[in-house]
Amino acid sequence: GEDVEQSLFLSVREGDSSVINCTYTDSSSTYLYWYKQEPGAGLQLLTYIFSNMDMKQDQRLTVLLNKKDKHLSLRIADTQTGDSAIYFCAERKSSASKIIFGSGTRLSIRP
């Protein structure tokens, strides 16, 4: 089946690292994505990882993929107030046009 699950909320202190977790059910997924949605805006693609990779790093963002457990995480180093947003995990098969999104994790930053 197709299902992507995330926790709804995460609160971190400014300057700390944020880790947003996601689990998915479709082991044939080829692409796994992280999108960010700020208030009043559409979704912005942050990063993606192919299913044949274990890790991808892009500046403050680190994506880890555990294919065995079907677990994806997004780590944001040195979290800033501008990182406050909803983060969506998503998956897609190579042959498909449909992206399956999770419900999103709302990240809030406390001083």
Add this chain to the structure above:
Amino acid sequence: ETGVTQTPRHLVMGMTNKKSLKCEQHLGHNAMYWYKQSAKKPLELMFVYNFKEQTENNSVPSRFSPECPNSSHLFLHLHTLQPEDSALYLCASSQESSGAYNEQFFGPGTRLTVL
């Protein structure tokens, strides 16, 4: 600015009205999408167009009618909607609708309220 624009940004309509949402992409993409984002629910894919042809309709009620006159423009025509259709409607585009080049770029959305 993602290169995908949507108008209007906000829309309030009665159940007997007819209105249209517009999406335009300036990225040279060939695929365009409509999504519905309701509170506390995952994004729902509604329609997919690839090279102006509709390739997916995810069991969307007929009161939503998409139109794609060219690869840069996508419309969603609305008529006799229900209050439960109130949501954020997001448009997206990608270079292709499948394969390696399906990174989808989203517009800011139209916040629709049906009274």
